[in-house]
Amino acid sequence: MQHNFLKLNSDKTEFLLIGSKSTLSKINNPTLTIDGTIVSPSPQARNLGVSFDSTLSLEPHIRHVIKTSFFHLRNIAKIRPSLTPPAAEKLIHAFISSRLDYCNSLLLGISSTNINRLQLVQNSAAQLITRSKSWHHITPVLKQLHWLPISHRITYKILVLTYKALHHLAPSYLTDLLSQEISLRSTSAGLLCIQKSNLHSFGDRAFSRAAPRLWNSLPQEIRTYESLTIFQSHLKTHLFTTAYP
Incomplete structure (x- = not known):
């Protein structure tokens, strides 16, 4: 210091x-x-806007995101009749989506219960934009808005970070965590070595293990794109197809 x-x-x-x-x-x-x-x-510590707890469940952070998001949703709902759909969507992205996406790569491996709680926030935001009823099936609404579900948004963030790390567009400490497999087979091109972990609870959530596992699950064509913009576009299309088959 x-x-x-x-x-x-x-x-x-x-x-x-x-x-x-x-x-x-x-x-x-x-x-x-x-x-x-x-x-x-x-019991917990705040770092760059994220509250970490002793067991890395990220419960305090998720509670804060949900509480703040619903506060803004209620305020937007009051003026929704005066807003056009594009204007409402801009407000939702500014006040809700930005919070759901902030540091969401840390949420990989958290409980499905917490994922569902965050998904409820996104569902409520989608219903507010489209003015659909709460009893309507939400999947067609999310698909209409072209929104990835929460779990797929987390995957998207980690894969973009992985791409940047492999192409030296990210900090070197992320690049150092990744290493490519050495193989003579063309089908193995671009695959990453998956490091071993002793603890599934923490080890499987580490970037050095989670990133290669998700990266290797991508089609080879997507892994080999040279442009970040093209990679992001095809990655979202791939995840969108996976989320809404």
Whole structure:
């Protein structure tokens, strides 16, 4: 911090212990002494707008996203009769979609219950734009708007990050986590090595393991595109077809 001309504020310093519930239960409330101040573990910590908890369930972050999103949805609903569909969609993207997509790559591997809670937010936004009734089937509405479901939006974000990392358009620490398979078969071109993990709960969610697994599941044609724009376009089409067969 001295090197970057920063001063440590020990009164505002906190630390977070991350592990499984069984592991954390065996730890007897450790403390750190920083600059004469005793710091105890925090139940959650906020970093770049995302609230992390000790078990990486991201429950606090998801609760905040849902609460804030529905607050804005209620406000938009009040003026919806005065808005054209394009204007309503712009408001939804500005206040709702941006929150659902922010750092959503961190949500890979969370419980299906939490995914469904976030999907409910997107469904409500789609119903508000199209003014469809709550008892109407939501899939045709999402398909009409050309919106990917929450789970596929997470996959899309990770695959775009993977493409950027492989083409040196992302930070080097992401590129260093990926390595390509060496194979003489043309069908294996562009495949990535999937690293082993000891813990399915945390290890399978790591970028070094999740990104290669999702990348290798793509058709070879999509993996080999040289342009980021073309890759994004064909990737969304592929995921859209998968979401709405």
